Amino acid sequence: MTKRDLVVRIADESKLNQQEVMNVVQKTLDYITNELAAGRNVELRNFGVFELKVRKQRIGRNPNKPENEVPIPERVVVKFKSGKVMKEKVSTISPEDIEA
Secondary structure (H helix, E strand, C coil): CCHHHHHHHHHHHHCCCHHHHHHHHHHHHHHHHHHHHCCCCEEECCCEEEEEEEECCEEEEECCEEEEEEEECCEEEEEEEECHHHHHHHCCCCHHHCCC
16 A cells, blocks of 8 residues: 555545645654654554664675675664554454465
């Protein structure tokens, strides 16, 4: 599903204008991004939590030349932990149902 697919579905079900729905969806994503960029976690009840985690500095290897070590610096990444309702719904599908 893409952002466009989401907008079309919401517009169809709510009978709202697609442009208005797109503006609301985009604004929502912008606010989530801005909160994370400001160093704050975002919790959406029953959906999940976007958390900031620090990945420690480590040494990597070039797969083409494994003898070469490459330093990978410490960095901040976004992790997503699914909420209770999402976990319950996703746990009901079988591996065969997943599209490749």
